[in-house]
Amino acid sequence: EGGSFFSGKFVLLTVGATQEPLDPVRFLSNRSSGKMGFALAEAALRRGARVVVVAGATSVPPPPGVEVRRALRTEDMLHAVEELFPAADVFIAAAAVADYRPKSVALQKIKKGNRLVLELEPTPDILMEMGKRRRSDQVLVGFAAETENLEANARDKLVRKNLDFLVLNDVSRADVGFEADENEVVLYDRWGGRFTFPREDKRVLADKLLETIAARLAAVR
Ligand code: C5P
Numbered sequence: 076e077g078g079s080f081f082s083g084k085f086v087l088l089t090v091g092a093t094q095e096p097l098d099p100v101r102f103l104s105n106r107s108s109g110k111m112g113f114a115l116a117e118a119a120l121r122r123g124a125r126v127v128v129v130a131g132a133t134s135v136p137p138p139p140g141v142e143v144r145r146a147l148r149t150e151d152m153l154h155a156v157e158e159l160f161p162a163a164d165v166f167i168a169a170a171a172v173a174d175y176r177p178k179s180v181a182l183q184k185i186k187k188g189n190r191l192v193l194e195l196e197p198t199p200d201i202l203m204e205m206g207k208r209r210r211s212d213q214v215l216v217g218f219a220a221e222t223e224n225l226e227a228n229a230r231d232k233l234v235r236k237n238l239d240f241l242v243l244n245d246v247s248r249a250d251v252g253f254e255a256d257e258n259e260v261v262l263y264d265r266w267g268g269r270f271t272f273p274r275e276d277k278r279v280l281a282d283k284l285l286e287t288i289a290a291r292l293a294a295v296r
Pocket of ligand 1: 089149168169170171172173174198199200201202203216217218219220232
């Protein structure tokens with residue numbers, strides 16, 4: 076069931092970490108290699124989808140055949156996604172987006188001194204925004220990197236951002252997740268489903284996630 080769901084579909088992904096400049100040489104960012112997002116892009120491509128990745132900073136190269144648009148600041152990533160989202164059948168938000176940015180960006184390098192207090196303001200939530208704009212035929216997949224109250228936070232995020240699927244990472248562990256080649260996740264869906272994926276290479280895991288997503292869509296839609 077669901078075997079050919081991705082074939083001919085347009086899959087849009089955000090991958091990697093956004094960077095919020097503080098001055099010409101410094102920025103605020105998050106930990107993210109881009110491995111999991113690129114693995115999902117590759118898996119979607121293998122399943123016959125057309126794939127576009129909007130990528131922040133990544134420490135691994137993108138998979139061959141995947142169209143990549145760079146967007147380092149959250150605002151730039153939002154604009155790229157906004158433009159492509161209406162045509163997307165599936166949107167997977169795997170990027171580690173900076174939640175805050177400096178309220179003002181210094182034009183010159185900030186000089187070293189005793190103490191520096193930064194004023195930060197929230198960045199736009201790209202996934203939440205697409206959750207508001209989405210059509211019911213579009214499939215939205217989000218990620219949650221949590222260190223506590225994992226299950227409650229995941230369920231809450233699924234509802235709050237109006238998603239179909241949410242992939243939960245336990246980032247309090249060092250052996251899986253950030254930068255690692257392997258990951259261990261739980262997939263939640265809006266129909267009450269919960270699927271656990273034992274520790275696995277990210278590329279194998281990506282394929283299993285898409286398989287499960289396709290099967291669930293075939294079962295519930
Ligand atoms: O709320 P939280 O940051 O935990 O949500 C994580 C999910 O939302 C991820 O899928 C991430 O890519 C997405 N996100 C986003 N824009 C933000 C913050 C998070 O698209 N500003």
